[in-house]
Amino acid sequence: MPEHPPGTLTPDPLLKSGSYIDVNHLPNGTTTPTKTDPHKSPQPRVNGAQDSIVAGTSTGADPEMASKPRRKAPTVDTSWLPAGWVVEDRVRGSGATAGTVDKYYFHPSSGRRFRSKKEVLWYLEKGTVRNRKKGKENSDADIASVEGSKSSKRKKSGTKAKASASNFDFSNVPKKITWKLTDTAEETWTPFMNGDEKVPDSTKDEWAAAFASLANPSSGHPTWGWRGGKLSNGSTEEVKKIVKTLNEAEVPSEDVVEVVVSPPFVFLPLVKSLLRPDFHVAAQNCWVRKGGAYTGEISAEMLVNLDIPWVILGHSERRALLNESNEFVGDKVAYALSRGLKVIACIGETLEQRESGSTLAVVAAQTKAIADQVSNWANVVLAYEPVWAIGTGKVASPAQAQEVHSELRKWLHDNVGTEVAASTRIIYGGSVNGANCKELAAKPDVDGFLVGGASLKPEFVDIIKSATVKKE
Numbered sequence: 001m002p003e004h005p006p007g008t009l010t011p012d013p014l015l016k017s018g019s020y021i022d023v024n025h026l027p028n029g030t031t032t033p034t035k036t037d038p039h040k041s042p043q044p045r046v047n048g049a050q051d052s053i054v055a056g057t058s059t060g061a062d063p064e065m066a067s068k069p070r071r072k073a074p075t076v077d078t079s080w081l082p083a084g085w086v087v088e089d090r091v092r093g094s095g096a097t098a099g100t101v102d103k104y105y106f107h108p109s110s111g112r113r114f115r116s117k118k119e120v121l122w123y124l125e126k127g128t129v130r131n132r133k134k135g136k137e138n139s140d141a142d143i144a145s146v147e148g149s150k151s152s153k154r155k156k157s158g159t160k161a162k163a164s165a166s167n168f169d170f171s172n173v174p175k176k177i178t179w180k181l182t183d184t185a186e187e188t189w190t191p192f193m194n195g196d197e198k199v200p201d202s203t204k205d206e207w208a209a210a211f212a213s214l215a216n217p218s219s220g221h222p223t224w225g226w227r228g229g230k231l232s233n234g235s236t237e238e239v240k241k242i243v244k245t246l247n248e249a250e251v252p253s254e255d256v257v258e259v260v261v262s263p264p265f266v267f268l269p270l271v272k273s274l275l276r277p278d279f280h281v282a283a284q285n286c287w288v289r290k291g292g293a294y295t296g297e298i299s300a301e302m303l304v305n306l307d308i309p310w311v312i313l314g315h316s317e318r319r320a321l322l323n324e325s326n327e328f329v330g331d332k333v334a335y336a337l338s339r340g341l342k343v344i345a346c347i348g349e350t351l352e353q354r355e356s357g358s359t360l361a362v363v364a365a366q367t368k369a370i371a372d373q374v375s376n377w378a379n380v381v382l383a384y385e386p387v388w389a390i391g392t393g394k395v396a397s398p399a400q401a402q403e404v405h406s407e408l409r410k411w412l413h414d415n416v417g418t419e420v421a422a423s424t425r426i427i428y429g430g431s432v433n434g435a436n437c438k439e440l441a442a443k444p445d446v447d448g449f450l451v452g453g454a455s456l457k458p459e460f461v462d463i464i465k466s467a468t469v470k471k472e
C-alpha cells in the first residue's frame with residue numbers, strides 16, 4: 001500500500017493535516033471512497049430562492065469511468081424542493097451498475113441525505129424519515145438507478161437517533177482510516193481504525209454530521225433584530241417610514257453585521273419587498289408542525305414559500321402568555337430548521353427566577369430542550385433575553401449579560417460540542433438602546449442584539465453600528 005492513496009482526493013477537514021483516508025481497492029481496481037460521502041461531490045447544486053437548479057454532473061474522476069457507458073439520471077424538475085436543499089448526481093464507480101448516475105437530495109441544515117423525491121416529500125410532510133421496504137425504494141420517476149439491496153441498512157439508520165456533530169472531538173481527529181469494501185453485492189464500504197478495528201456505525205454517522213457542520217458553518221457574525229412587536233397598533237405608513245430610515249442608513253458591511261428585521265406577520269411581505277437587499281427578514285413565530293387545520297397559525301412552509309429566511313421562536317411573551325413550554329419551543333425550533341428556516345431561539349429568566357438564584361438553571365433547561373431536538377446548530381442563533389429587562393428600560397448590565405452568555409457557551413461546550421459552542425451566536429435582548437449598546441457589544445460573548453422598542457427609532461442604526469466595537 002503506498003504511503004498516500006493514488007489520485008487526488010479532496011482534503012477531508014476531519015483529518016489532521018498529513019493524514020489521509022486509505023482506500024482499499026475494489027476487486028475491479030476502482031477506488032471511490034467518496035461515493036459514500038455526499039459532501040465531497042464536486043458540484044453540488046443548492047436549491048436557492050433565486051437559484052434555479054443548475055444541472056450538475058459528477059466529474060467521474062476515475063479514468064476507467066470514461067470508457068464505461070453511463071446511464072444518466074434523467075433531467076428532472078426540482079423546483080418543488082424548498083430553498084436551500086442541495087441536489088447532487090453521483091456516478092457509481094463499480095459493480096454491474098458502474099456508470100449509473102444516482103440522484104441525492106441533501107437537507108439544508110442537517111445535511112441528511114435522501115435518495116428520492118418520494119423520501120424528500122415524505123420527510124417534508126411528516127418531519128420523519130420514511131422507512132423503505134426492501135427493493136422498493138427506487139420507484140421514483142426522478143432517479144435513474146437502483147440501490148435496492150441497501151434498503152435494510154438505510155432502514156435501520158433512518159430510525160435511529162440523529163447523529164450529532166457535537167459528539168465529534170474536533171481537536172482529536174483519527175490519524176488514519178481505512179475503508180474496505182465489505183460487501184460487494186451491496187456495495188458497502190466500512191471504515192476501520194488502528195488496523196482491523198471496525199468503526200461503529202454510530203461513530204460513522206457522527207463523522208458525517210461533523211463533516212456537514214464544517215461544510216455549512218455559521219457565519220460567526222452578529223445578528224440584530226427588529227422585533228417590531230411594539231408595532232401592534234402600527235400602520236402601513238409607519239412601517240414604510242421605518243423601512244425608509246433603515247434603507248437610507250449607512251451601516252457596516254454584511255461581513256461585519258447581519259441585520260434581520262422582524263415585523264408582525266401581516267407586514268412581512270411589504271417589508272421584504274421594500275427592504276434593502278443586504279438586510280433580511282424574520283417572522284416572529286411559526287407553527288410547530290406541518291401546516292394544516294390550525295386556524296390562525298402560520299406554518300414554516302408558508303414562510304419558506306414567501307422566501308422568509310428567519311423566524312424568532314420561544315419569545316418570552318409567547319412562553320408566558322401562550323404557555324409555550326421548553327419542549328414545545330424545542331419542537332418548534334427543530335421543525336423550523338427541518339424546513340430550511342434559520343432560527344433565533346429566545347431564552348431567559350424572570351425576575352423571580354433571577355432573585356432566587358436560578359438564572360443559569362433556567363436558561364440551561366431552556367437550551368437543553370432545544371439541544372434535545374436539534375443536531376445541527378449552524379442555523380441557530382440563541383437570544384438571551386432576561387424577561388425583567390424586556391420593555392422595562394432596565395437593561396442587564398454588561399457584566400450580567402456576559403456572565404450568562406459565557407455560561408451558555410460553556411453549557412453548549414459541555415453538552416453539545418466544542419465547535420457548536422464556538423460558532424453559535426448568542427445575542428442579548430432587553431432594553432438595548434443607542435446609549436447602552438456599545439458597552440454591551442464590547443463583551444466577548446455578546447454576539448449581537450435582539451432589539452424591541454429602540455428598533456422602531458433612528459437609534460437602531462447606532463445599535464447596528466455598535467457591531468464594529470469588537471473590531472476597534
Ligand SMILES: O=C(CO)COP(=O)(O)O
Nearest residue numbers: 227390391430431452453
Ligand atoms: O423583546 C425584545 C426583543 O424581542 C426586547 O424588547 P425591548 O428592546 O423593547 O426591551
